[in-house]
Amino acid sequence: MAKVVVENVYKSYSRPKGDRGNISDSAAISKTDRSSIKASSRQVSVLRDINFTVEDGEFLVLVGPSGCGKSTLLRLLAGLEELTGGNIKIGDRLVNDLPPKARDIAMVFQNYALYPHLNIYDNIAFGLRRNSETRGQGDQETGRKEQVQSRGIDDILTAVTRYLPRSMRYLSAKEKAVRDRVRYVASLLQIESLLYRLPKELSGGQKQRVALGRAIARNPQVFLMDEPLSNLDAKLRTQTRAQIVKLQRQLDTTTIYVTHDQIEAMTMGDRIAVMNNGQIQQIAPPLKIYEQPANRFVAEFIGSPPMNFLPVDLVPPLKLVHKYFELNLPEIWIEPLQSSQAKSVILGIRPQHLSIGSESKSSIQITVDLVEALGSETYISVHLAADPNTTLTVSLPPDQPIAIGDSLWLAVDVNKIHLFTVDDGQAIVLK
Numbered sequence: 001m002a003k004v005v006v007e008n009v010y011k012s013y014s015r016p017k018g019d020r021g022n023i024s025d026s027a028a029i030s031k032t033d034r035s036s037i038k039a040s041s042r043q044v045s046v047l048r049d050i051n052f053t054v055e056d057g058e059f060l061v062l063v064g065p066s067g068c069g070k071s072t073l074l075r076l077l078a079g080l081e082e083l084t085g086g087n088i089k090i091g092d093r094l095v096n097d098l099p100p101k102a103r104d105i106a107m108v109f110q111n112y113a114l115y116p117h118l119n120i121y122d123n124i125a126f127g128l129r130r131n132s133e134t135r136g137q138g139d140q141e142t143g144r145k146e147q148v149q150s151r152g153i154d155d156i157l158t159a160v161t162r163y164l165p166r167s168m169r170y171l172s173a174k175e176k177a178v179r180d181r182v183r184y185v186a187s188l189l190q191i192e193s194l195l196y197r198l199p200k201e202l203s204g205g206q207k208q209r210v211a212l213g214r215a216i217a218r219n220p221q222v223f224l225m226d227e228p229l230s231n232l233d234a235k236l237r238t239q240t241r242a243q244i245v246k247l248q249r250q251l252d253t254t255t256i257y258v259t260h261d262q263i264e265a266m267t268m269g270d271r272i273a274v275m276n277n278g279q280i281q282q283i284a285p286p287l288k289i290y291e292q293p294a295n296r297f298v299a300e301f302i303g304s305p306p307m308n309f310l311p312v313d314l315v316p317p318l319k320l321v322h323k324y325f326e327l328n329l330p331e332i333w334i335e336p337l338q339s340s341q342a343k344s345v346i347l348g349i350r351p352q353h354l355s356i357g358s359e360s361k362s363s364i365q366i367t368v369d370l371v372e373a374l375g376s377e378t379y380i381s382v383h384l385a386a387d388p389n390t391t392l393t394v395s396l397p398p399d400q401p402i403a404i405g406d407s408l409w410l411a412v413d414v415n416k417i418h419l420f421t422v423d424d425g426q427a428i429v430l431k
């Protein structure tokens with residue numbers, strides 16, 4: 001297994017004719033190191049200044065909105081795209097110029113990429129057979145001739161009988177090992193009954209599990225998985241999620257896993273990397289990302305429903321003043337607020353940290369616009385009674401009787417609030 005190091009990675013694509021891109025693309029390129037980046041006005045910058053290390057055996061989850069560059073980053077790691085700048089190391093090797101098959105990685109693609117003419121068994125076995133062929137060549141070089149000769153006969157018998165009915169086929173020792181591995185992986189992913197079908201005869205979710213099986217079977221140094229569960233139904237998704245995590249712990253294979261799913265992001269990885277607009281915003285363990293988001297983007301992206309944001313003025317040492325309510329913060333905020341020197345900040349409150357309260361200066365008077373009862377909890381969308389344009393989302397316990405049009409007071413849990421700077425949205429952090 002191996003550590004993966006990504007250093008100062010940039011990726012630009014040529015802009016297709018007629019595509020004028022947007023101004024921020026060229027602005028971002030102009031700031032970067034021109035000597036290492038072949039950027040020009042015809043290039044569109046997709047990844048910028050990506051730096052991170054995935055430790056040996058670690059499970060890193062990569063999340064970010066559509067188009068932010070997640071798949072591009074995985075394809076660079078796999079060797080399917082050329083770097084515009086920077087370095088990628090797998091284990092101790094610089095792999096910038098190595099072709100995909102020399103990198104010892106297995107990738108599960110967002111669109112499955114199964115071989116359409118091979119049945120599922122052969123799709124899973126494909127990489128295993130190729131692996132053992134490479135190992136066979138190594139044996140020859142070390143001069144173990146006898147073994148190679150018997151292996152040769154084995155291979156010929158296997159090839160000659162391959163098209164006979166299954167019960168009449170000759171299986172070499174190598175092919176028996178492949179069969180055992182394929183069956184093991186198929187049972188793990190519950191696709192045993194599909195082994196002799198072609199990919200076109202499977203549903204999207206089934207194809208996804210086959211693609212996953214093909215990667216697992218090879219036992220590579222690094223797994224790269226691009227939304228491998230997005231087509232599964234909820235039950236299968238939960239099961240397969242647990243299987244991947246269990247398997248990754250067992251095999252201890254360094255894994256980079258792309259997802260849009262909040263639950264997958266929070267539960268599967270040792271750490272989460274949040275990306276936006278071609279850049280990494282924050283890398284940290286899941287609960288740290290949730291509790292101490294580095295900026296407003298991460299705060300809004302991680303957590304469901306998303307965090308609420310309200311602009312407020314700061315009255316030192318600890319008072320936050322909104323047009324329609326005031327909050328007194330706990331004393332731990334004195335030092336961070338003093339050193340930020342901000343006069344106005346953005347107040348962030350998660351929906352879970354608002355509750356129904358009573359009329360007071362520190363409560364927010366609202367009117368209910370929408371009630372979504374999920375059973376386990378109820379989400380309500382509301383607007384400020386004095387300002388219909390300011391909306392909030394609140395997560396409440398399911399037993400509270402709430403109806404559209406209700407007028408209520410909301411209390412804020414001041415021990416759980418977040419503050420961000422107005423200009424660049426960076427978090428004002430508690431020490």
Ligand SMILES: Nc1ncnc2c1ncn2[C@@H]1O[C@H](COP(=O)(O)OP(=O)(O)OP(=O)(O)O)[C@@H](O)[C@H]1O
Binds near residue numbers: 013014068072110
């Ligand atoms: N071959 C290409 N040529 C030009 N632009 C490309 C190419 N491949 C990707 N892009 C652009 O790069 C950006 C990042 O794409 P990428 O596929 O990495 O996004 P993503 O984060 O994986 O999105 P999604 O979540 O939708 O899969 C997008 O704006 C996309 O249009």
Ligand SMILES: [Mg+2]
Binds near residue numbers: 070071072110226
């Ligand atoms: Mg993608």
